Amino acid sequence: MTDYTKQIHRCFRCGYCKFPSDYSDFNCPSYARFRFDTYSTSGRLWLIYAWLKGEIEWSEHLAEILYSCTTCKNCVEQCPMKFSSDIVDWIVAARSDMMEKEKGRIPPRVTSFLEDVYRLGNPLKERGKRDAWANGIKRYQPGDEYLFYVGCLGSYDEFGRRMARSVARLLSEAGISFGILGNDENCCGNEVYLLGEKELFQVLAERNIQKFKELGVKKVVTLSPHAYNAMKNNYPLVSNAYFEVSHYTQLLCGLLRENKIRPSRNKIKVTYHDPCFLGRYNKIYGEPREVLQSIPGIELLEMERNRENSFCCGGGSGNFVTDLLGGSEESPSRIRVREAYETGADILAVACPSCMTMLQDAVKVENLESKLAVKDISQVVAESL
């Protein structure tokens, strides 16, 4: 990446970053939530430039604006300028700078997130028992084809645990040899990287890579698109150790194509929410849909904003814990479940434990629990076996 301080003034604040490609609604989650232009990407870039020039000073409010970005990459997708692919990197670089130059004066919830990852290996304030979800699923052993990396939410969050168990069940039924790291697993560092704590990210990545090396891991399948993204795109910047990484929806897609999993007829209406770290970050749009459509009788109803134009649940960049976008009818997760409900679907299918926890909370607050079930793709498949 080029030095962001020499580039960031290139934003013209044209506002395309606020929209999806068809302009149907505002698609920047923090702008949709707060509606001040400052909370859009152009607002952030102009404020960062002003901060660099000394025209504005650091403040708690500036930090909130900067950290409320979920790094969902809608702006990257929509910005018409040549520098568009660098935008999120600029925001992350500014967060790093702010952490250093402002002596760590970042939003307390972000500080707490990072401290918890540093002290406990997860941002959820959990101590140990990372394998409590596993219920007998074996540890990875040399010779296993896959290491199943479940991540912090898969290990500790109740909905994430159910997702992890569901994926593990499908892999077992398909005859895949795999194991988990259990208590030896550590945070993947994706959010730590995006929050700008690059030193801690380095430590986490090195620790995980070292563990993979020790065990001779050649293939990793992740529960979370966040972990998938970190391992696929950021770990190679730390080490050249080679291991193949896939998201579980990719693996399931292959198993379904090979008839190793055979769902039965299930007459359900499902809409699918594209996770940012699977979709816009890694362009994986087809496989999750193919998995769902492999279920005979299923009706896949697309939300208006889907694929490249998907509306972020608001959980990215650690917001599934820091919750800087919560507390409003216009919180992205609440907007998203209303949009999902409008499709007429009975099930809102997700492929990310972060989206799962955000959207589960949102259906409750929106009183849609009895009308719209939030389920992981693997759960939808498992229920159709």
Added chain:
Amino acid sequence: MIDIYNLLAEIVGEQHVSNHKEERYFYGCDPGLTPPHEPDYVVMPETTEEVQQIVKLANKEKIPIVPKGGGLALTGLVIPQKGGIVIDMKRMGKILEVNEKSRYVVVEGGVTHGMLQNYLKKHHPKLRHSIPDSPAISTVVGNAVIHGQGRLTQQYGFNSDMVSGLEVVLPTGEICRIGSHSISSQHWFSKGAPWPDLSGLFLGWFGTTGIITKLGLRLYPCKKMRDVMVFLTDKIELVPDIILKLTHTEMTEDIVVNEQPLPPRMKGNIYILIIITGDSDEELDFKRKIIWDALWDIFESRDGGFLSVPADMKPPLLEMPSRDVVRFADVRKGGGFEYSGPIIPLEKYPEFITKQKELVSKYNLSYSATSRVIAGGHCMMYAFAFTFNRADPDEMDRIRKALREAAEFTVEQGGMMWKPTIEEQKMIIERMDPNTLKIMKKIKELLDPNGIMNPGNWEA
């Protein structure tokens, strides 16, 4: 001492008002060259009643108010010159009604062109509105208030000519209906005619006479097919005649004249973009033939010809709004772009483009000269457009000087500055017929006795 922040928070809710430095900084500047000036508060109402309460409070306390839409006029029109309250209108984003038979839409004051475009495409595919080339975030009201132009301006005039009614909160707090719906709340088909057209008290005034909270806008047939033809000439002096011939056919949707030095293959030529529409191939072919025939003598004299436009080049030329327009701001890798866009008589085109080239050479600038034909060719908008690097104060200063010269030239040539900066407004006022100025002053004093509305603008 009155706590304005809390009073505003009582009206719109605490999460929709800010006096933080960050919002004041951002809302205190625009992407153009006008020096920044911060507001004291930024507020985001959701209803006409909330706007009314804000205005009543401001009028009582004599606090300046600046209503803001997309903020993309580029000439500093929503920079709060005397501080006060910036009202960001974009939370008023409802499309209230579409009348398919009488072909109009009624929108709230913060509806963006992008959202209206999407809504019509989805729900009323046979109808369209005049989409400007400003980004999709620009608002319908903001565009009308500055007499903006769009893709249907060649056919139907300024976008403000397409307004079919207004609801306005006056500076003294009354809510006023303008047009046919002033006697019948159900009908928004005319902004004035056949009665006195009071919309002129608000359109073109840059928010200095009231805040438009609802607006009726004429819609037009959305044809199934669109195509672009490009006519090329290196004879600047022929451009007015070419346009005259084209407009005589009454076959074109839009006519845009382009001259720019980059990419190098474009240098030295004038590109005339001719957009045509139709419901069938036969209709398009017929229009192509008529247009071709109209320019045949120029082709025959070898002074111009049609460019063969490859299929992959057409989508960006037909895109609405055109994202290429904002890419101009990155030519100097610096995020800056401002233009003076005078409205000029058609026959003055050669003088204006010659002047622009003189300014480019004198001040060493990057430029684009884009002009749009207005209302069948009675006039055109000529853009002295310059791109700059926001991190290069010297370049910005040179452009300020060039734009100043362009404005002086415009006035000398009898042109009318479009969305003029405050400096340009002063230039206009100095030259205006004293009795015209007197009327403007009387109107302003009558409507805004305390001078709270976007002060600094149109100050006679």
